[in-house]
Amino acid sequence: MLARRIIACLDVRDGSVVKGVNFQNLQKAGDPVALAQRYNEEGIDELVILDVTATLEARRALEMTIREVGKELFIPLTVGGGIRSDGDAGAVIDAGADKVSVNTAAFTDPGFLTRLAKRYGTQAVILAIDAKRIDGHWQVFGRSGSWPAGRTAVEWAREAESRGAGEILLTSMDRDGTRAGFDCELTAAVASAVAIPVIASGGAGTFDHFLQVFTEGRADAALAASVFHRSEHGVSDLKTYLAGNGLPVRLPC
């Protein structure tokens, strides 16, 4: 049976891991290579590197960081942040990424997802959706949460699927960094609307939050950053907890 995936996210700026709250106030949280190695040993299923300021400051995801992180890593690696052109995507894939995560460019360049899917396969194309609840609708934002795209999460996810996205990385901006739990309602709405896997992100604080997003939220995978960085909860403890609650997870053999 397909295991529910636990994904660790490294928000990287200038080669260091940073973490903010509600997309603001970024603070340094460690060395990406050391963190990646620790997560790998703890049994993380995938890693995501997001160059969090790439789009705002016109900076490409740091290829050096990707190479360093990927050196001793034999699990899937996704890179996002500032992937705006075919060349950007090619560069991070050449540096060792298995998948690219696209956000803003999917709005500004309507053919982008389709071209990437044709070139690298749909499995390599993730659409990142940053959504915030406004007047009862989940409004989608680009440019690291600073630009309202004028789309709602469910319709945008459906459109991305038809354009060639192989997965949706869905972040609740309301919950990001708050540790108040994932937005299960948002996740379930998107997960039931598309046939491709949905990765829930934003708000992880306790083991129970993960259980909730996999059950109520119907997530295929759950992503967290700060909850793992501070090593309050080991990845392996989390998986043991989920397995104890009847969810299929990959435990180290």
Place this chain on the structure above:
Amino acid sequence: MRIALIDYGAGNLASVRKGFAAVGVDLESPDAPNALDRARGIVVPGVGHFSATAALGEQWRQAIVGRVNAGVPLLGICLGMQWLFDGSTEAEDVMGLGLIEGTCTRLEAAPPLKVPHAGWNTLVHLRASALMAGVAPEAHVYFTHSFAAPVNVDCAATATHGRSFAASVERDHIWGVQFHPEKSSAAGLRILRNFADLVNL
């Protein structure tokens, strides 16, 4: 040349190369079909659309089949495994290598299952396979695909996502895995090392 890595312009060759390097094997990518004559083993990697394999052209097809018929071990990974079959409904005008009988078809999974089948799944081993030596029976391996090969006489292990499909095949010195050993942590690296052992490196 010890093991040749076939490059058809799609897919992430760097990961496969890195995976083999971690088990002490350097892969080379021959730039012309006749260079395959010097290869003691062949790896066909791949992600993406079945039609991508068409980029190799008839000369490559003949060179690969010729070497395999001459006894050179071959490992197909993901799309590279699907290419071992007669073809795929993903691109009906593109021929597979025809080394293993059957046609790959799309996974049709009813909700809540998703397609692509992306993530870590377990295997059901139908028989002992030298490629899987030392891999724990309950080990998870990493899959990411929307099309899959049928379960037939050459199937060594199955996995299930909506339906049961061939997760690994073995026919004489031909092996294929639908999952990505280069992304399957320790279990995957063991499989790559096993292939190197089968090539006798």
